[in-house]
Amino acid sequence: MKSPGVAAVLCFFYCGLGQIYNGQIAKGILLFCAYSLSLGLMLVLIGFVLAPLLWIYGMYDAYSTAEAHNRRSFGVR
Numbered sequence: 001m002k003s004p005g006v007a008a009v010l011c012f013f014y015c016g017l018g019q020i021y022n023g024q025i026a027k028g029i030l031l032f033c034a035y036s037l038s039l040g041l042m043l044v045l046i047g048f049v050l051a052p053l054l055w056i057y058g059m060y061d062a063y064s065t066a067e068a069h070n071r072r073s074f075g076v077r
Helices: 004-013 017-021 025-044 047-074
Strands: none
Touching (some): 004 017, 017 025
């Protein structure tokens, strides 16, 4: 059973960690790399828009994926 709260908190600390916790390794690594790149792009200002969007999407996705996993695997809401 996956905890949606833990998945979201892991993504809060660094984008992609919640997806890795949920077992979506490739998606987690992709988000991790994209977020790292967007942090680097803050030097040219576009990262100031991209980084928060990726961060928020990562938390939302990790939470909803953990909930879906629990519903699918255990019938838990």
